[in-house]
Amino acid sequence: MLAIRGWADPKVVARYAHHWVALGQAGRVLRLARAEHCREAVFIGTVLRPPLTRIRLDWQMIRMMPRVVGFFRGGDDRLLSGVASSFEDSGLRIIGVKDVAPEIVVPEGVLARYEPSPRDRADVARALKVIAALGPFDVGQAVVVADDHVLAVEAAEGTDNLLARIAELRVQGRVTTAVGVGVLVKAPKPGQDQRFDLPAIGSRTIENVARAGLAGLAVAAGNTIVAEPAQVIAAADREKIFVVGVREASTG
């Protein structure tokens, strides 16, 4: 494991054979990969667009810079794809989580005890359309729709902030749909490089969906990671929240 200092959790990293690297040390990454006989790598987790001051450039990275700077001005997805193609030119193939751990990818269908109602299904379909419409803008992995009304669109804030906002807007009187109506939908951006930053859910997501007063959660089947399925299902049943994997084909 090559752990990025300041982003990776030291408690998790300690459980694996690892080296620490700083963001921007592309040469060090390639040297360590060669020394450890790695030819393929998987990106795990997410790197928020970093402040430039936290980046430590080494010579390899400086050679890559003209390409990476171009990507840096776009969305996160272009940035990661750009960094990946730079690594691949240097002989380290970047593969997806799906390729190595298909068992943590959400399948199609209802995952826990509760089922979406026809109204929930209609809200899910509308949310998928919003995500599709935002595809060209490298934004919007998550959308909340309640009774056909779009309540929130995720951009830089992340899903936990998005769900906390719904709860706050209820208090402010700006969201007035009944508790138990509405869905959170998470899907990769259309055209997203699926080796990076796939949507992920966990028990905390379920708890936040419940706190936001929504009926449930739909995620893109085959393109969403759920690290601990048993805990997620237990949380959904406890909170009376449905969780469903939906085909992204319904995006179209």
Place this chain on the structure above:
Amino acid sequence: MLAIRGWADPKVVARYAHHWVALGQAGRVLRLARAEHCREAVFIGTVLRPPLTRIRLDWQMIRMMPRVVGFFRGGDDRLLSGVASSFEDSGLRIIGVKDVAPEIVVPEGVLARYEPSPRDRADVARALKVIAALGPFDVGQAVVVADDHVLAVEAAEGTDNLLARIAELRVQGRVTTAVGVGVLVKAPKPGQDQRFDLPAIGSRTIENVARAGLAGLAVAAGNTIVAEPAQVIAAADREKIFVVGVREASTG
């Protein structure tokens, strides 16, 4: 002035000849309009999607209900247009603010001392495209873009909450673009009934744009209301914020 109880500010209402009405009292509105010899009406301000418990139905409204209920399930825009067409069938013509007070509508061009840079103009163009893409979903009158990256999309939260979020996300490290880079763009939804809920800005908007660390604010020329232009310009100059009215044609 027919002031909606619970929504209109009594201090403002007191300055005008007025009657108070409850939301849902369509018959009372029509009777008062006839008694006062009104044949045209302008909707001022915004009515957040109300909780059903705050609505007081009278018989006229009950007669309108089958139509209004259909509109109620859609976005706010469809709801207001539906209510308006019901009033028009009863002889009260609903006109726009633009028709009676063109002097409070933002013109095209730079409004205060500071000018948008070419980068700011590129961010404005991108934000207008996001607003256009969201048009079919009756959502997204405001979008924040910084250095080509979409940071926030408004849905139910309102522009002040949206701007407060940008400031918070900086603290959380989720927004890392430099202070002084980025724009807020407000425009009516494409196809919006322009008699209702036009985007509006005031000095508070300017102050919130500054607090969010953005360079400035672009609004749809001809379709945005600025109630007190002199105060808005003074606030923009004080906060070193540009304010520009842009053609929505650039939406396409």
